[in-house]
Amino acid sequence: MSILNFFLGNLLLIIFVSYFGTKLHRPIMIGVGCAIMGLGCFLISLPHFLMDRYEYESTVSVSSNFSSSSFLCMENRTETSRPTQDPSECVKEVKSFIWVYVLVGNIIRGMGETPIMPLGISYIEDFSKSENSPMYIGFIETGTIIGPLIGLLLASFCANIYVDTGSVNTDDLTITPTDTRWVGAWWFGFLICAGVNVLTAIPFFFLPKTLPxxxxxxxxxxxxxxxxxxxxxxxxxxxxxxxxDFLPFMKSLSGNPIYMLFILISVLQFNAFVNMFSFMPKYLEQQYGKSTSEAIFLIGIYNLPPICIGYIVGGLMMKKFKITVKQAAHVACWLSILEYLLYFLTFLMTCDNSPVAGITASYEGIQQDLSVGYDVLADCNKVCNCPTKIWDPVCGDNGLSYMSACLAGCEASVGTGLTMVFKNCSCIQTSGNASAVLGLCYKGYTCSMMLQYFLILSTISSFIYSLAAIPGYMVLLRCIKPEEKSLGVGLHTFCTRVFAGIPAPIYFGALVDSTCLHWGTLKCGKPGACRIYDATNFRHIYLGLPAGIRGASFLPAFLTLILLRKRHLPGESDxxxxxxxxxxxxxxxxxxxxxxxxxxxxxxxxxxxxx
Known part of the structure; x- marks a missing residue:
């Protein structure tokens, strides 16, 4: 949702800023945009300071009114889950307008981001040699990756800190960052970004309007x-x-077949890119059993540095070999095809579903057909009167996970917090005294090796893909007239975000949610976030859909190469x-x-x- 709000604010101004910004002082416009982005980030962080503390669903919550053994298997007991929520508090929660701060903050942040790329690219293009322009743009695109790299590292750090740290005793928590119920200190990163954006704006106010x-x-x-x-x-x-000349420029751009085909290619590629990047942390969590913090950190380390290197090498390659626009189009196309073929190897790097009794496996530990459905109750726990909706997983000595200690048939517990151990578990079929600990079971060494292969291949693919980015972007800049450059870049950004940035997370998220096997429960009984997905179907959607979309983008790419053979581009006469x-x-x-x-x-x- 935050991505949609950001794009909405961006779209409100992108075309007009791209056009009118060239008539004004472009560096000052960029500086104002950075300051506005800082204001938006600050507004996004405000809900943390205005809302109550986060409460996660649990049968072992230290804030509950249960006795120390009420969450375990007990006969002749009425089914209870949590203290009954006060209806007045539920009504109050529904009527809360805290979300407005996030909505407005993201819209303002999107507005502030609007002038940066269109006006920045046109500013460089207007005052640099045509042979040096690809190298400069390569450095700028590298900066757009270094920023997210630092942001991902910061997000990884924040995600590893509990959201209400400083307000609660973290020693009493019964969840870890690997748990799907964990919420990190998301607000801390936005506060840092707010300050950085304001400081970044200052140098732009001292740049001249024009350069020799x-x-x-x-x-x-x-x-x-x-x-x-x-x-x-x-x-x-x-x-x-x-x-x-606004309408004549728009008419000229819409009648430029190379430019329109490039927009179509970008829309298709951006659809696939947004889907993969937005849901990659969740994919690493569900497929390979990583925490959100670990997933974000791995993405930042393995994916973004190769992209930075690819951008720089692509720009230097254009300058070193004096690659023409038509040659750049071929370089971009064939490198993208090479990376696309390597991408299919990721289908081989798979892990099985986490074995959870009653959901993905039977209580005997046998993987079951997920299409048939599941029953979390079995002969070993029917007399326990356990809550069947609350997600509070434990891992048994037999390597099988259970939705809760009660559903594992455990009758006693030792210790507190994360050190808690459950004893005498009737559903855990092992020799001796069967026991369980909090959390899902480890997926195993084989799955860890598959993750390493996936990350290595992702690193190689990211480098090849980014190597083709700068030659491809130069085709966009040189296929339009110099006076239309800023508007052309702005219109390109507008189209990619309207037809990819906004709809992609919506339809892709809906498809991912269709693979959910168990939904969490909020305080007032409403369904919450998904706790566990069908890893196989999730993988088919996450990898298969972007592959199909990217495959379709090569049709207009080949048509572009054909049209470029006999067409004279405005940029060729520069x-x-x-x-x-x-x-x-x-x-x-x-x-x-x-x-x-x-x-x-x-x-x-x-x-x-x-x-």
Whole structure:
């Protein structure tokens, strides 16, 4: 939901900022955007300080009014689960408007992010050599990955800290970060981001509105004349009408087949990317048994650094070999296909479902058909009168997990908090005194090795995919006219977020939820978050759907390569900074021959000597 709100705020302004921002002071616009993002992050963190403490569903909660043994197997007892919630408190909870802070904060954050990429890219493109532009953009795209890398490391740190740390005694907790009921200190990261965004905004207010074209620094006369001509042209243009060429630009972009095909490719690729990146932590949790903190940390370490390196290498490769736009299109396409083929190896790196009695396995430990359904009650626990909806898993000595200590048939407990051990468990069929501990059972060494293979392949794929990103992005920048560049980048961003960023998490999340095997229960009896998924179906959706979407994106990619063969792109006529300087110097020289007196023109003898 936060992603949708962010994109909503971004979409409200993206096209207009991309167009009108070029008429204004672009660095100041970017600085204002950073400051606004800081305000949005601060608003998002406020609910933590305004709402009550988090209470997770549990039969062993220290805040409950049960006796020390009321959550264990006891005969002739009425079924109880938690203290009955006061109906007035449930009504109060429903009417709470704390979520408005998150909604408004994300919308404001999206608005602040709007000018950064379109205006930043156009600012660099306008004042850099065409041969250096890919390298500069590569460094910028690298920065867009370094930021999330630091953010993921920060999120991993925060996710490992309990949400109400400082307000509760964490020694009394009966859950760990690996438990699906765990909630980390999500608010702490937003406070840090708020401060960082405000500090980042400061340097942009000191950047000039325009810069001398790279390559012309050694010719002050040309720089001075260029500045005066551009200043007069800008004033004249602003006086005429600031919106005069907006509709013609839009018409020109929509009639550009290369540009429209590139948008279609981006929409399809972004659909797959958003789905995979958004749900990757949950996939690592459910498939390989990792905690949220560990999953976020692994993503940051294994995926983002290769992307940074790929962006830099891609930009340097464009500069080193002077790759043309048409060659860049081929490089981007074939590298993407290579990475796409490697992607299918991830289907082999699988783990089985966690064996949970009554859900994914029988009480004898035999994996059962999930389509038939399950029954959490068995002969060994029918007399216990256990709650059947509360998720409070324990791991038995037999390697089988149970939904609760009561459903495992345990009659006694020793210790408190995470050190609690349950004894005399009738459903745990082992020799001797059967016992259980809190949490799901470990998935095993084989599953851990599969995770390592998955992460290594993900690292290689991320590098290859990012290596193709900068050549592909240069096709976007060079297939449109220079005066349409900022608007073109903004429209491209608008389309990818309307047709991918917003709908992708919705339909993908709905498909993932369809694989849920057991839903949690909130305080007022409403269904909560999913506690355990069918790992097999989850894997098919998580890996299969993006594969199909990405496969479809190669059809317009091949059509683009065909159209590029005989099409002349606006970016192909761009001169390098040195060529532009020579042209300007020649033009200036010719004007002086026709009548102007230039005291700096050397005499014939001096010219011969220099030659």
């Amino acid at each position: 074209k790279e390559g012309l620094e050694d010719n002050p006369d040309i720089i001075k004349n260029d500045k005066e001509e551009k200043h007069r042209a800008e004033i004249k243009k602003e006086r005429q009408s600031i919106t005069k 001169s390098t900074g040195t060529e532009l300087a020579d042209a300007k110097a020649t033009e200036h020289e010719n004007e002086c021959k026709d009548g102007c007196q230039n005291p700096k023109v050397p005499k014939a003898g001096e010219l011969k000597t220099k030659l």
